Structures are given as C-alpha cells and as structure tokens.
Amino acid sequence: MALGRKNSGKQLTGHLKTLYARLGGELRWIENPPKLRQRKWRGGDAFAAQAGEREARAEEIRQALPHVIYVIQMFEPDWDPEQEKLIRPLRRGPNRPPHGWADAAFDILRDADDWLTVREMLDRIVERHDLSIDDGPAHVQAYGAINAALQRATHGLVNDGGQPPRWALRSRQSGDESVSGAGGDGS
Structure with a gap:
C-alpha cells in the first residue's frame, strides 16, 4: 500500500498516535485499576478472576508500544x-x-420506517440485543446515553419538535417541511 506523495506519512502517524494513546490508556488502566474494583465492589470477584487475562494483555501492549x-x-x-x-x-x-447505546440507536433509526421517541428506540434495542434493563439506574443511563447522542448529532438526523421529541433520519423524512434539524438549524 503506497502512502502517496501528498500524504508523506501524516495520515499514518495520525492513526499510530491514536493507537498509541488507546494502548497506553488501556495499559495505564490495567496497571492502576479503579479503586472500587480493588475493594471488590460492583463485580469485584469477576474482576479479580480476570487478573491473568489482564496481565497477558498488559504484556502484549508493553511489547507493541516500542514498535508504534x-x-x-x-x-x-x-x-x-x-x-x-x-x-x-x-x-x-x-x-x-x-x-454501545448510541450506535445501537442509530442502527434502529436506519431500520425504522417512522418517527421514534428515545423510549421506543430503547425498547427496540433491548428487544434486538436480548438485554434486561428493568432496574431504574440502568434504564436511566441507557436513556440518557441515547438522548445525548441524538442531541449532539447535527447531520442526517431530524426531530419533529414535539414533546417528547421523535427522531428520524433526514433521508427518510426529506419531504416533510415541518422538520427541524437536530441541535438547531441542522447545518
């Protein structure tokens, strides 16, 4: 694969810097896990059982970083x-x-034929991936993640301006004049 004359390695180094940042962050997390995990709260037993896998991954990263x-x-x-x-x-x-919740919501919107609220998207995601989010905090977290992603999206996504807002892909609803862009004017 040729890099081309104009590129001269800038694109490659950009990707490699991102790879370095991700691998370095993962190694730092493995070497200094969250305190809650160390105290055996919130699934600490499962976390402790995976110590060997984490150490093997840390060794792989330590060997790869000098090459990057x-x-x-x-x-x-x-x-x-x-x-x-x-x-x-x-x-x-x-x-x-x-x-992730946001990507799953966009997948649902790609498959949808009509406008959907965040709640309807969440219900379809749970059904599609066979998840269980009956407890309050998990539901609130999932709803918030989807809602935040939709609010940040500025291209290709529209809402109907109602309460609660209903969402659709711009390409599916292009003929509707009452549509407002997500996050403002949609530009």
Whole structure:
C-alpha cells in the first residue's frame, strides 16, 4: 500500500498516535485499576478472576508500544510519547449492546420506517440485543446515553419538535417541511 506523495506519512502517524494513546490508556488502566474494583465492589470477584487475562494483555501492549513509537518517530523525530494524552478505555458492562447505546440507536433509526421517541428506540434495542434493563439506574443511563447522542448529532438526523421529541433520519423524512434539524438549524 503506497502512502502517496501528498500524504508523506501524516495520515499514518495520525492513526499510530491514536493507537498509541488507546494502548497506553488501556495499559495505564490495567496497571492502576479503579479503586472500587480493588475493594471488590460492583463485580469485584469477576474482576479479580480476570487478573491473568489482564496481565497477558498488559504484556502484549508493553511489547507493541516500542514498535508504534519507532514508526511514529520515523516520520516525526521530535515527537515525544510522554506528551501524548492517553485515551481511557470505554467501560463496557454486561448489559449493554455490543457496540454501545448510541450506535445501537442509530442502527434502529436506519431500520425504522417512522418517527421514534428515545423510549421506543430503547425498547427496540433491548428487544434486538436480548438485554434486561428493568432496574431504574440502568434504564436511566441507557436513556440518557441515547438522548445525548441524538442531541449532539447535527447531520442526517431530524426531530419533529414535539414533546417528547421523535427522531428520524433526514433521508427518510426529506419531504416533510415541518422538520427541524437536530441541535438547531441542522447545518
């Protein structure tokens, strides 16, 4: 695969810097786990049982990081890995869609033929992924994650302006003149 003359490694180094930040963040998390996990709260027993897997992953990361640093410094000799901001790994609970609440909501909207409220999207996600969110805090967290993602979306998503707002993809509702863009004017 050729990088091309205009690229000259900038795109590659950008991807490798992101990879370095993610791997470094994961390694930092493995080496310094959350205090709640160490005290055996909130699933601490399962966390302790996975110590061997975490240590094997940490060793893989320790072996890979020098290679990533070397390639980045081939293109940017003055790059300092100590100055790179590390990216903390995402928390993934056992009762979430495999790719996150926001992505699952957008998948539901792609398949939907009509306007949907956040509650309707949440119900369809739970059904599609065979999840159980009967307890209050899990439901509130999922609802909030979906609602926040929809509010941040500015391209390709519209709401009807009602209470509660109903959402649809702009491409599916392009003929409706009463549609407002998500987050304002939709530009």
